[in-house]
Amino acid sequence: MAHIGSWKRLFLFLMLLLLAGGALAPETAIAQGRRSRRTAPADTPPEPRLYTSRNFKVMTDLPPNEAEELLQRLETMIKLVSAYFGRPNVQPIEMFVFDDFSHWNESQLAQLAPEGVAMVRGGGGLTMSTTLRVGTDMATRSIVYAGADHGTPQHEAVHAYCSQAFNTCGPVWYAEGMAEVGNYWVENDKSVTADPRILEYLKSQDPRPLNDIVNNPLETTGDSWQNYAWRWALCHLLGFNENYTKRFKPLGLALLAGQDANFWEVYGSQSHEIEFEYLQFLENVEPGYRCDLASWDWKTKFQMLRADAQVQAVIRADRGWQASRLRLKAGTSYACKATGKVKLSKDDTESTDGNDGALIGVVMQDYKLSEPFELPVDGTFEAPLDGDLFLRCRDAWGSVGDNSGKLTVRLSLPEESKTATP
Ligand SMILES: [Zn+2]
Structure with missing residues (x-):
């Protein structure tokens, strides 16, 4: 200076x-x-x-x-x-x-x-x-x-x-x-x-x-x-x-x-x-x-299910929560069928194929999430509350990036409730 x-x-x-x-x-x-x-x-x-x-x-x-x-x-x-x-x-x-x-x-x-x-x-x-x-x-x-x-x-x-x-x-x-x-x-x-x-x-x-x-x-x-x-x-x-x-x-x-x-x-x-x-x-x-990979999907539209309708979503193993397109009604039972193969690590030689526990969901309502819950690979589940259903493959958040594969998830009302619905 x-x-x-x-x-x-x-x-x-x-x-x-x-x-x-x-x-x-x-x-x-x-x-x-x-x-x-x-x-x-x-x-x-x-x-x-x-x-x-x-x-x-x-x-x-x-x-x-x-x-x-x-x-x-x-x-x-x-x-x-x-x-x-x-x-x-x-x-x-x-x-x-x-x-x-x-x-x-x-x-x-x-x-x-x-x-x-x-x-x-x-x-x-x-x-x-x-x-x-x-x-x-x-x-x-x-x-x-x-x-x-x-x-x-x-x-x-x-x-x-x-x-x-x-x-x-x-x-x-x-x-x-x-x-x-x-x-x-x-x-x-x-x-x-x-x-x-x-x-x-x-x-x-x-x-x-x-x-x-x-x-x-x-x-x-x-x-x-x-x-x-x-x-x-x-x-x-x-x-x-x-x-x-x-x-x-x-x-x-x-x-x-x-x-x-x-x-x-x-x-x-x-x-x-x-x-x-x-x-x-x-x-x-x-x-x-x-x-x-955890970026939230704010764009996809959700819908309530009627009678014979179903919604379908492709859930990638290497992403966080993804939109299912299904808006749940608390207490209602839904049928879930997931097909496809996912690998939950790079070294995972055995693909997880239709294993119960691989697919989990949360319900979003007013910018808040429910506790995560398991979805059946081929079965029914009951909605814990009203809101939009998001899905992902169960894995630690720190290792989502090395996953591969995807599940095609079909959601509908189960047969018995369809017949019961006028
Ligand atoms: Zn500094």
């Missing part, structure tokens, strides 16, 4: 944008288990070294093999994130990544930004961005401070990318949610890869209302890993669920462009649907869960 004087004749706007992330207290730290720690030989004490790759300049005391692994993970992440936003990383991201502060001497630490070092000592990370605005031109440069663990370098690098490419990271819920999505992103994989303990936390809590996530005036960056978990959950859902993903990217780009966009303007007309799918996600999420 010593050369600011040379810009005196120009309108100058200098902004310091601080984004803290991954601020996990050490005792609640959530390890990602990606690193294989190796002790450096005693005769070569670890010390900070500079590692460079196409998009990164990383000064770190990590052992060389781990530093190279980190660079590879960062390059993979930046490739995915910049492809998603459709904008390249404009300049290498400078990072200080700390494995063990005892490997850094005082004079080295003294050259670094104290707030960055302090944030890392507290178990998190900090991205410091400086934006130079001259007329309508803007340029942002970011420097990252991060502990080596918990995916903090990847999380902060997402902030740095957004800051440099867009001059902003958007509102806190979006900035932090997307930094976590970027941190966990695996190429060609739509499944949930977040740390299981984050998922356990989300499932153990009363669902946080959506508006408390997207519209909380008290929220701050770096507030708590619990708040980060909720922001991740919402951004992951909107990013991968087929009902919302198309609007999510334009919303994100508008937020990054500093336009006056917000969550409710974009999704207000779908608020009941999002609320319902958000609750479903929180109830069923586990490692491997696929929001795309």
Whole structure:
């Protein structure tokens, strides 16, 4: 900042944008288990070294093999994130990544930004961005401070990318949610890869209302890993669920462009649907869960059955709940006949063919679901309540994606009730 004087004749706007992330207290730290720690030989004490790759300049005391692994993970992440936003990383991201502060001497630490070092000592990370605005031109440069663990370098690098490419990271819920999505992103994989303990936390809590996530005036960056978990959950859902993903990217780009966009303007007309799918996600999420395959069918029309009519639905094994087209009446018996073969895992050589228990149903009424219940492969069942019947093959939510095959399900009124119906 010593050369600011040379810009005196120009309108100058200098902004310091601080984004803290991954601020996990050490005792609640959530390890990602990606690193294989190796002790450096005693005769070569670890010390900070500079590692460079196409998009990164990383000064770190990590052992060389781990530093190279980190660079590879960062390059993979930046490739995915910049492809998603459709904008390249404009300049290498400078990072200080700390494995063990005892490997850094005082004079080295003294050259670094104290707030960055302090944030890392507290178990998190900090991205410091400086934006130079001259007329309508803007340029942002970011420097990252991060502990080596918990995916903090990847999380902060997402902030740095957004800051440099867009001059902003958007509102806190979006900035932090997307930094976590970027941190966990695996190429060609739509499944949930977040740390299981984050998922356990989300499932153990009363669902946080959506508006408390997207519209909380008290929220701050770096507030708590619990708040980060909720922001991740919402951004992951909107990013991968087929009902919302198309609007999510334009919303994100508008937020990054500093336009006056917000969550409710974009999704207000779908608020009941999002609320319902958000609750479903929180109830069923586990490692491997696929929001795309669980996307709810809001389009198919349902009908009550009369006398000789029947409805038919094809239920894929590799999807979540699917519309049966049948609207149930509580207490009424229905005949169900399912044909076809499904495999409930890749290694499943024996196809399940007409086994009782393979097909389960739920009834939806007013955006609420009944308890799931088994449907007979060839038999009758009684409707537990009024509402629309949805079906799926029984399998853990985390392994729906590796299923194959489908069942053709025919639903009708049983013979005796037909004859009894005038
Ligand atoms: Zn962050």
